[in-house]
Amino acid sequence: MRAVVSLPPLETALLLRDRMGIRLSELYVDLYQDLQIQALKRSEILPVVLRRGLLGRILGKDEDEHT
Numbered sequence: 001m002r003a004v005v006s007l008p009p010l011e012t013a014l015l016l017r018d019r020m021g022i023r024l025s026e027l028y029v030d031l032y033q034d035l036q037i038q039a040l041k042r043s044e045i046l047p048v049v050l051r052r053g054l055l056g057r058i059l060g061k062d063e064d065e066h067t
Contacts, residue, residue, distance in 0.1 A: 025032040
């Protein structure tokens with residue numbers, strides 16, 4: 001069972017990011033994971049060259065790591 005967690009409003013999250021260097025992906029972990037999964041599923045229809053670049057941006061890795 002997942003614990004219910006209250007997420008900060010976007011304005012607060014942006015302030016935390018700017019003032020304390022906290023990444024939004026750290027605050028909105030579940031949202032980012034869901035978006036990554038959706039993007040990865042959608043990338044399956046792209047040509048291989050485009051998919052590698054997209055995956056690199058989504059996962060924060062270099063293109064060479066996906067081959």
